[in-house]
Amino acid sequence: MPCEQTENQLHGYLDGELDPVSAANFEKHLETCADCKQTLAAEEALHQSIQKANLYERAPESLRKSLLGRPQQSPAVRAFPAPRAFAWQWLAAAAVILLTVLVGWQQLQKPRGVSEAQLMAATLVDAHLRSLQPGHLTDVESTDQHTVKPWFDGRIDFAPPVHDFAGDGFPLLGGRLDVADGRTVAALVYGRRKHIINVFVEKSPSENYWNGAGESQGYHWLAWQKDGFSFCAVSDVASPDLAQLKQLFFAQ
Amino acid sequence: MLEGEDRARFEALVLPHLDAAFNLARWLLRNRTDAEDVTQDAVVRAFRAFGTYRSGNARAWLLQIVRNTCFTWLRQNRMAAEFMEFDETTMPQESENPETLALAGSDREQLTRALEALPESFREILVLRELEGCSYKEIAEITSRPIGTVMSALARARGQLRTALSNPAPKEARRAV
Numbered sequence: 001m002p003c004e005q006t007e008n009q010l011h012g013y014l015d016g017e018l019d020p021v022s023a024a025n026f027e028k029h030l031e032t033c034a035d036c037k038q039t040l041a042a043e044e045a046l047h048q049s050i051q052k053a054n055l056y057e058r059a060p061e062s063l064r065k066s067l068l069g070r071p072q073q074s075p076a077v078r079a080f081p082a083p084r085a086f087a088w089q090w091l092a093a094a095a096v097i098l099l100t101v102l103v104g105w106q107q108l109q110k111p112r113g114v115s116e117a118q119l120m121a122a123t124l125v126d127a128h129l130r131s132l133q134p135g136h137l138t139d140v141e142s143t144d145q146h147t148v149k150p151w152f153d154g155r156i157d158f159a160p161p162v163h164d165f166a167g168d169g170f171p172l173l174g175g176r177l178d179v180a181d182g183r184t185v186a187a188l189v190y191g192r193r194k195h196i197i198n199v200f201v202e203k204s205p206s207e208n209y210w211n212g213a214g215e216s217q218g219y220h221w222l223a224w225q226k227d228g229f230s231f232c233a234v235s236d237v238a239s240p241d242l243a244q245l246k247q248l249f250f251a252q
Numbered sequence: 253m254l255e256g257e258d259r260a261r262f263e264a265l266v267l268p269h270l271d272a273a274f275n276l277a278r279w280l281l282r283n284r285t286d287a288e289d290v291t292q293d294a295v296v297r298a299f300r301a302f303g304t305y306r307s308g309n310a311r312a313w314l315l316q317i318v319r320n321t322c323f324t325w326l327r328q329n330r331m332a333a334e335f336m337e338f339d340e341t342t343m344p345q346e347s348e349n350p351e352t353l354a355l356a357g358s359d360r361e362q363l364t365r366a367l368e369a370l371p372e373s374f375r376e377i378l379v380l381r382e383l384e385g386c387s388y389k390e391i392a393e394i395t396s397r398p399i400g401t402v403m404s405a406l407a408r409a410r411g412q413l414r415t416a417l418s419n420p421a422p423k424e425a426r427r428a429v
Contacts, residue, residue: 059274
């Protein structure tokens with residue numbers, strides 16, 4: 001008989017969506033429930049076969065070309081002319097500027113440490129977005145860590161740790177130099193299903209330089225420190241995937 | 253209308269999610285050609301509505317527009333689509349994507365058929381989760397459903413997909429859509 005009570009929990013567990021307490025409770029339940037154990041194994045097998053089957057279909061080049069720089073010229077868009085600017089709009093603009101100045105001034109009064117990580121993450125999300133523009137993803141394109149690692153020699157004053165995690169579903173695609181906040185950082189490019197993950201690496205000035213996770217402009221980021229390096233992974237993949245990649249770096 | 257800065261912002265924020273938009277449309281419409289038209293339409297709509305977008309998850313925002321555009325298109329073309337389905341078995345299968353042609357193994361074919369035979373709402377949720385890697389929260393946002401419903405729908409969708417895979421009967425399953 002199916003164990004209906006845990007049906008939802010099982011999927012939350014499978015997808016890494018349970019909070020730690022519920023996940024622990026579910027694991028305890030798994031020990032005694034043969035039915036859930038069996039279902040979980042079947043669901044994991046299904047998940048694996050979907051991932052392996054490569055069902056993702058990318059947008060055709062023709063669509064990309066017809067949209068890039070184009071939407072403004074489409075007749076549908078032109079059918080709606082811009083409204084004229086009325087005086088009250090200027091007033092509204094003035095109010096917004098005043099508010100911005102006030103809020104900005106208040107922000108300055110706050111301790112800076114709080115938003116520092118978010119600022120840094122926003123900079124790296126911008127760098128991630130830039131890298132997705134055609135031809136910007138990699139300076140050295142290789143799935144071989146022994147090609148990517150030496151490429152950084154002489155280009156940057158540190159040797160970033162480079163590993164290929166293809167066996168775990170994160171194939172190395174290449175490397176790149178990037179500039180974030182005026183500093184040169186190494187960017188390692190990984191694939192995840194059909195998505196791109198940038199892992200930005202730089203030397204850590206201190207042990208608790210910056211950590212954390214969050215979301216900016218629809219992209220997830222996850223930052224951590226290890227062996228004197230500061231890492232930040234940025235991608236549109238779900239946050240559990242980034243957590244998995246972080247674990248892989250820690251396992252090295 | 254959007255000009256200068258706003259347009260650049262639209263291109264930087266929204267267009268990187270074009271693959272996600274197309275992939276969702278392709279699976280909802282079960283056809284690459286229609287998916288291309290509908291995605292284009294959805295992006296133009298997104299562009300027009302960009303004034304209402306302030307911040308937040310740009311991918312979820314775009315995908316919400318894409319799925320709504322797809323459902324509208326499906327409603328309008330339902331009659332034609334149903335008529336076409338009688339001929340489906342004699343028509344050549346979709347395999348225009350050169351990237352996937354090389355990988356066309358039996359697994360891929362079988363999964364594609366099973367997934368395409370699922371009801372739209374189940375197909376949608378599986379594509380968002382398994383192919384797009386969306387979190388439950390994002391799926392809830394895109395499909396305008398509470399997270400609890402997303403979870404139970406995902407459980408049922410996976411159950412149906414497993415059943416479809418263990419007894420492949422594409423014609424029967426199609427009729428049930």
